Amino acid sequence: MGEFDQTLDEKRRLAVPAALREQIDPQVDGDGFFLVLGADRHLWLYPDGYYRQLMSSLKRSPLPTRNGRKMSLLFAMARQLKPDKQGRVVLPDKSLQRADVDTELTLVGHDDHIEIWPRRQWEAFIAEHLPTYGETLLEMGDALSSEGPEPA
Template sequence: MTQLLGEFDCKLDAKGRLMVPSALKKQLPNAEEEGLIVNRGFEKNLIIYPKSVWDAILLDLSKLNVYEKENREFIRAFTRGATILSLDAAGRVLLPKSLVDYAGIGSDLVLACQLDRIELWDKKAYEDSFDNVPENFANLAQKVMGGKKGGTDGE
């Protein structure tokens, strides 16, 4: 199972290309052969998935009953804009302009690893998102994770 770690400040070049940081590239050993998938996030950001993670998500989506309108709407909205990213010889990926525009990404951005995926944010939007972190993070942790035995063993 892919477990990514780190937060990386990056820049887009004039052509909309992103240099994948070497420390992140080391965590994605199959990215050059399999590619990565970029898509819209639930917030105004983008998500980059390793191909194997994206394939597992598609498998889950394929189990939804497409005769139910909400399921069709969700599948349509979730997969809208999904694009395969290929690393070039210099380790860069070209981000689709439509997705960059959707997320309001300027030249400065942040790649934030979140378990098995990478959130891609405009740097200012990412920093501003922490203004909305609950005042009492400990209460949030208890609410979200409090039922887990031992707190870290995943039971």
């Protein structure tokens, strides 16, 4: 979780903040990542182990049979990334171009992945949605309260 402004260096290295890396259990997920082009054309970083489990579940579903050619695109767009000792990963040129990413980025931590946004797009998104943020929180609270508490 969290929001982190980062800058790619001249070698296209992205420093994954320690605050994000600490949220990943290396015993479960390893120390690497998979980079994919997300549904919104932002880059998404998944912990290695989680991504492998996700793909294993996907392969067992009927989706690959129904969408064979589209599945090829999904697998072709995924790249395995290994961080160096400083926690940096090199982002491939093609991935950066497809996501319209320059050197100024914002990393947004989600429950199961990290989104990589061009900073200008993230700031525009915040500017657009911040005025209704309170309403969104209230709607989420209403939805949660109507479901009742989680069983213990």
